[in-house]
Amino acid sequence: MLWIGQLLSDTGSGIGLLAYPLLILALTHSAVLAGVVGTARAITLLCLQLPAGALSDRFDRRLTMIICDIMRAVLLALLGILIVTDLASWPVVLVVCLIEGGAGAIFNPAAAAALSGIVPDRQLEQAAAATEARTYTAALAGPALGGTLFGLGQAVPFLVNAVSYVVSFGTAKRIRGQFRPENAAERKALWREVADGLQVVWQVPILRAVAITAPLMNFAFTGVIFTVTLALRQHGTSTAVLGLVQATIAAGGLLGAIVAPRLQGRMRLGALATTITLAGALLFGAAAPLLPSPLVAAPIALALLLAPAVNAALFAVTLRSAPAEMRGRVINTVVMATTALAALAPLTAGLFVQHVSGAWAVGAFAATAAAAAVLCLILPGLRHAT
Incomplete structure (x- = not known):
């Protein structure tokens, strides 16, 4: 369930990586602004890595994945509606891009840490190898799909991405096991963690x-x-x-x-x-x-x-x-x-x-x-x- 959900959500993220700059170019005709959005997303993800990892250790990891998927699905569905109704602007796209990326930064360590609660210790290497296969498959499919879907309509790749997060939510919801970190109540300040x-x-x-x-x-x-x-x-x-x-x-x-x-x-x-x-x-x-x-x-x-x-x-x-x-x-x-x-x-x-x-x-x-x-x-x- 985890693997299937992440394959779809990773592919959706790959679609977005190409669709975001294409949408900015369509809205502004500015390559500079398209670059600004990409750079801002990269910087945001880098800055969130450490606190996101600490946050993923505070809460139930399965629940964290579910909340992040719901947030991303709703955001992208709203963006698709704004595009269809000609109400989208580049600052709105920037905000959606940053929040979606931030939710992914929290989702990823929660999903990675949950792996040890799903497979036995002796199978961690095989499970991680399957994860690598998923990553490269998404890297192959995502950008190609992004370009094709954008050609069908500016809102299409974002709506498809929203659907991928809905499916990921459904698979995460079906995962069974204990995913609440031990000693979750005994917490320090975030920076100390x-x-x-x-x-x-x-x-x-x-x-x-x-x-x-x-x-x-x-x-x-x-x-x-x-x-x-x-x-x-x-x-x-x-x-x-x-x-x-x-x-x-x-x-x-x-x-x-x-x-x-x-x-x-x-x-x-x-x-x-x-x-x-x-x-x-x-x-x-x-x-x-x-x-x-x-x-x-x-x-x-x-x-x-x-x-x-x-x-x-x-x-x-x-x-x-x-x-x-x-x-x-x-x-x-x-x-x-x-x-x-x-x-x-x-x-x-x-x-x-x-x-x-x-x-x-x-x-x-x-x-x-x-x-x-x-x-x-x-x-x-x-x-x-x-």
Whole structure:
């Protein structure tokens, strides 16, 4: 039930990621305002990560998911009505975008922390691998659907997204189990609970190593993918071919999610992390001279093959390392630490592409992956991880 609901809501969120800027462009004809909405959403999500994780540890996690889904469904349905009645304006779209994103920031750690109450401990890696498959499937389907639905009508993608949240609400409601955090009544000030989550991450060697190493890899992967889009478009590549390139890259991650369960138990976590960072450095280096050919997608897709197995293993380790009553905030602390640097990747890619070249940009991100590989080899938390 959790997996099906999140697959639909993740796909709906992917639809919205493309539909929001398209709607802003249609309303204002301003690419700057479209960019402002996207950046504001990203900053909001980043700022909410730590407090959202702490909040998800205060309340019943299943109930939290249900409330977030209801809120998002109602908001998007109202936005669809405003669009149909020609009453939508870009500030209204911005507010809806930020609130929907904020509700998602609270929903995600609650859903992640609830996983340990649904599956046995020995199956956490397999469950997390299924989650990775869901994420890449949504990444493939969401943007493509968003463009198609927007072509049918400006309100259509938002109404479809609202329906996806209604279905997610229905599946969450049917989940059975105990999802109220232990010691929920014994609470401190919110900022102290946030600090407790940070302390756990820093004190556990594997989590500390991940918080140091993973930001570099996420920065490199995000930067390479964004560079490919910019460099190919700058060279005159059609949007249809660009979509095919992005789909090919995402397919590498989806295939990796399918094979991830077969890798679990066969390779140590430290070996997996070192392998993906080294492979990323080598394959990104091989991709650099291929630009501006669409064939650049092949080595990048190969680099993504191991990502789901590593992510699934790290997610299971994070759940096991956190006290039951702190899982939401620990998960979000790790997520924020590992993804914050990636927010700078598009800007870095843009500067390289505009002032140097796409090939040099990919080369710089390959060097970043190589630095992450060195850290995997020298940090005890990853070197000795089982």
